[in-house]
Amino acid sequence: MRILFFGYDGRLGSAVERSLSELGELVSITPANGETAAPVASLEAPPDVAILRQEAAGRNYVETVRRVVRLCSGIPAIGLVSERRVEFAVEAMRAGLADLVVMDGDYVKRLARSVLRALKSEEGDPGQGAVPSPLALATDSTLLADSLDLILGESRSICDLKERARRVMKLDLHVLIRGETGTGKELLARAIHAGSPRRYYPFVPVNCAALPRDLVEAELFGHERGAFTGAFARRVGKVMEANHGTLFLDEVGDLPAAMQAKLLRLLQEGEIQRVGADRPIVADVRVVAATNRPLELLAREGAFRSDLYHRLNAISLTLPPLRERGRDVLLVARKLLERFAAELKRPPVTMDEGAEAELLAYPWWGNFRELENVIRRTLLFSDTDVIRTFGLGRCAEMGRFTGEEHAQEDPMVDVAEGDRLVWLLRRYRGNLSRVARHLRVSRPTVYKRIHAHGLDIAAFR
DSSP states (O other), X not given: OEEEEETOOHXXXXXXXXXXXXXXXXXXXXXXXXXXXXXXXXXXXOOSEEEEEGGGSOSOHHHHHHHHHHHTTTSOEEEEEOOOOHHHHHHHHHTTOSXXXXXXXXXXXXXXXHHHHHHHHHHTOTTTOOOOOTTSSGGGSTTOSSGGGGSOOOSHHHHHHHHHHHHHHTSOOOEEXXXXXXXXXXXXXXXXXXXXXXXXXXXXXXXXXXXXXXXXXXXXXXXXXXXXXXXXXXXXXXXXXXXXXXXEEETGGGSOHHHHHHHHHHHHXXXXXXXXXXXXXXXXXXXXXXXXXXXXXXXHHTSSOHHHHHHHTTEEEEOOOGXXXXXXXXXXXXXXXXXXXXXXXXXXXXEOHHHHHHHHHSOOTTHHHHHHHHHHHHHHTOOOSEEOOOOOOGGGGGTOOTTSSOOOSSTTOSTTHHHHHHHHHHHTTTOHHHHHHHHTSOHHHHHHHHHHTTOOGGGGX
């Protein structure tokens, strides 16, 4: 393996050689100057990987990265930096780096693993597959002084949640995150990973509801070559992609029963078996699962394995819906206004008191996704620098953005219906008459919709 090292240091270079040798690689390192970034064509043999150390890049590291990536066309470049800011990491990755390694802790070993990953990714190694870098997204890395800072909010419920999450992230236990659709469950999972001892390894998200039913096992646990028609190469699967790191299972309640049994084996025994393999392999992952469904009720009714539920529920964190977070909605709205205004290349946009009151009065059944849509639409169709209204009308009771659609015959039909029903059943303790009055529909209509969502009224009484 030939490495072109910009900002070469003798001691550091020797340590990298040693680490790669332990991983079975013979290494040849060529020092290079980060300021001049001499053309690769002048070398006797082209390098396999370039390493760019921040100290060698002068004042503008990102610009040097762009120059090196341009000159080392087709060669993966890895950054080695001391800077820990998220914004800096995002800029550097966008400039063309294949990975970014922060110089703290046992960073030499992490750099060696990053070099191997970059090579395998370039070669398309069928044995490993594309293993995501733990720094491919800045929120997954040690660049966050406090990973929970990305979760905006000052309400009591969010402060309590952050305090619980800070305690949880240090423990190597499986976590179950509950919350309605759009409350930020994946963001919380990423924050837990970024603050955990596993942060130097991959965070691999999997949406269980989106996996094809006939391919769930192969996607999660991998398969051997020739295991089934179309399996032309070996695949490691999502679990082994996350090895030593965190596997995030979103919508875990949608896993088929057969996969629930295999997931239970992973949690209990720490091993999996690929499709077509004749023996199990060891897998070391922390599982963070998320759901917007009442798993305890599903387990009681036999729709979800109770033993798996109790394994996942070792530690449970609940994200409160936006409507229960008071003035947090204004903090998030200001951040979104700032972001979307920058994207649209507009000057800063603010809200007046009337617009703020409108946001506070709205129930936000779609949570952050709905808020994001409202803010984006308002900026797209408004030229003013001060927002006076977001167009949220009297149908706020049902959580719709008015002016875009006509009232439907059944006012309960929309994407967040199940979440609203659960919230109202909890609020009124299963009293269907009060739920019907709240929604201004008939009691039989409420009963039909509850039955359609598979909700157990008795569980709320």
